[in-house]
Amino acid sequence: MSKVxxxxxxxxxxxxxxxxFRALADPTRRNVLERLSERPTSVSELAAKHAMAxxxxxxxxxxxxxxxxxxxxxxxxxxxxxxxxxxxxxxEDWLGTQRRLWEGRLDRMDDYLLRLxxxxxx
Amino acid sequence: MSKVxxxxxxxxxxxxxxxxFRALADPTRRNVLERLSERPTSVSELAAKHAMAxxxxxxxxxxxxxxxxxxxxxxxxxxxxxxxxxxxxxxEDWLGTQRRLWEGRLDRMDDYLLRLxxxxxx
DNA sequence: CAAATACTAAGGTGTTTACCTAAGTATTGC
DNA sequence: GCAATACTTAGGTAAACACCTTAGTATTTG
Numbered sequence: 001m002s003k004v005x006x007x008x009x010x011x012x013x014x015x016x017x018x019x020x021f022r023a024l025a026d027p028t029r030r031n032v033l034e035r036l037s038e039r040p041t042s043v044s045e046l047a048a049k050h051a052m053a054x055x056x057x058x059x060x061x062x063x064x065x066x067x068x069x070x071x072x073x074x075x076x077x078x079x080x081x082x083x084x085x086x087x088x089x090x091x092e093d094w095l096g097t098q099r100r101l102w103e104g105r106l107d108r109m110d111d112y113l114l115r116l117x118x119x120x121x122x
Numbered sequence: 123m124s125k126v127x128x129x130x131x132x133x134x135x136x137x138x139x140x141x142x143f144r145a146l147a148d149p150t151r152r153n154v155l156e157r158l159s160e161r162p163t164s165v166s167e168l169a170a171k172h173a174m175a176x177x178x179x180x181x182x183x184x185x186x187x188x189x190x191x192x193x194x195x196x197x198x199x200x201x202x203x204x205x206x207x208x209x210x211x212x213x214e215d216w217l218g219t220q221r222r223l224w225e226g227r228l229d230r231m232d233d234y235l236l237r238l239x240x241x242x243x244x
Numbered sequence: 245c246a247a248a249t250a251c252t253a254a255g256g257t258g259t260t261t262a263c264c265t266a267a268g269t270a271t272t273g274c
Numbered sequence: 275g276c277a278a279t280a281c282t283t284a285g286g287t288a289a290a291c292a293c294c295t296t297a298g299t300a301t302t303t304g
Contacts, residue, residue, distance in 0.1 A: 021147035026292085027136045030216070037223035044250060054251075056293050077250045077301040085221075092217045094152070098210060101159035148262085166280060176281075178263050185261095199271045199280045 019067035020091045028052070029060050033083065036070060040082035135212070141189035142213045150174070151182050155205065158192060162204035 023029055032046055047057045061081060064070045068087040072079050145151055154168055169179045183203060186192045190209040194201050 015149075017152070018147050018149060021143050024216075025140050025143035025147055027140060028292095030136070030139070033220060034223070037220060042250085047251095052292090053294060055253085055295085058251075059292075074251090077299095079251070088217065088220060092214070092221060094146075095210065095214045095217060098155060098159060099207075099214060101156070150262095164280085174262095175264060177265085177283085180281075181262075196281090199269095201281070 016067070016087075017090060017094055020069065020087055023063055023067050023069055024091065026060065026063075028057070029064055032060065032064060032081075033069065033088075036081060036083040040080050043079050043081070046081065138189070138209075139212060139216055142191065142209055145185050145189050145191055146213065148182065148185075150179070151186055154182065154186060154203070155191065155210075158203060158205040162202050165201050165203070168203065 024033075028050055031050075035041060035046065043058060043061065044054075046061070047054055050057050061070070061072070065072055065081075068084055070081050071084045072081045074080075146155075150172055153172075157163060157168065165180060165183065166176075168183070169176055172179050183192070183194070187194055187203075190206055192203050193206045194203045196202075
């Protein structure tokens with residue numbers, strides 16, 4: 001069980017989250033992540049499904065690697081990318097925290113409306 | 123209920139998700155979302171905490187609204203923004219799906235390693 | 245060893261982003 | 275009514291992005 005999870009007050013984090021969300025904002029890059037969740041894959045195999053010049057595509061891979069969402073190793077002339085799940089969790093944590101916050105807010109609003117109603121009925 | 127083909131993105135409405143992740147990629151905008159999860163707030167009150175010219179800040183609000191993460195209403199001269207939780211869920215869903223996929227992948231790898239070990243011990 | 249393969253580097257282009265200032269337009273308070 | 279308030283509009287800039295082409299460099303493979 002390898003888990004990078006310091007007890008973070010996840011709400012507001014550094015520029016790291018910027019980079020992760022930015023990386024996720026592109027469909028090419030999301031597709032790469034989806035495919036890497038199946039298995040590690042070489043640059044050319046990943047690139048084959050994208051109608052784009054290779055250097056352009058490789059740039060996307062570099063972006064994913066630079067924010068830590070994937071890692072790569074070169075063996076011979078082949079570079080293979082794999083998913084690096086820890087970082088995705090950062091983004092998920094932020095969203096989860098947010099959801100909890102707005103759910104809390106909705107609950108408070110419910111309470112408020114309930115109290116209003118009770119006063120009306122009094 | 124058609125299942126998507128293995129090499130196709132699992133995600134629906136990619137353009138919408140692009141916009142949402144892009145919106146989340148900026149710390150100013152994330153901070154606005156965090157504050158709106160407390161309560162609806164006017165433009166000037168939101169802007170007060172950001173060292174930025176008002177028109178610049180308002181641009182961030184427009185971005186959040188254009189991708190549906192928040193909504194606004196103007197009453198008199200005051201425009202009030204509030205959180206619109208549905209869309210955040212889209213981003214969360216994508217990440218959740220991804221997590222399930224890579225967890226599946228890790229499980230398969232565990233199985234594989236387990237089988238290897240059992241063969242060794244035979 | 246030559247040719248094919250798998251990237252990698254370098255540099256160029258048009259668009260989008262994230263800010264700015266200056267000058268509006270409605271509303272509201274006195 | 276006049277001034278303060280709360281945005282809005284218009285426009286301008288520098289840097290980042292997402293592509294491209296052309297030309298490399300290592301590594302296999304026949």
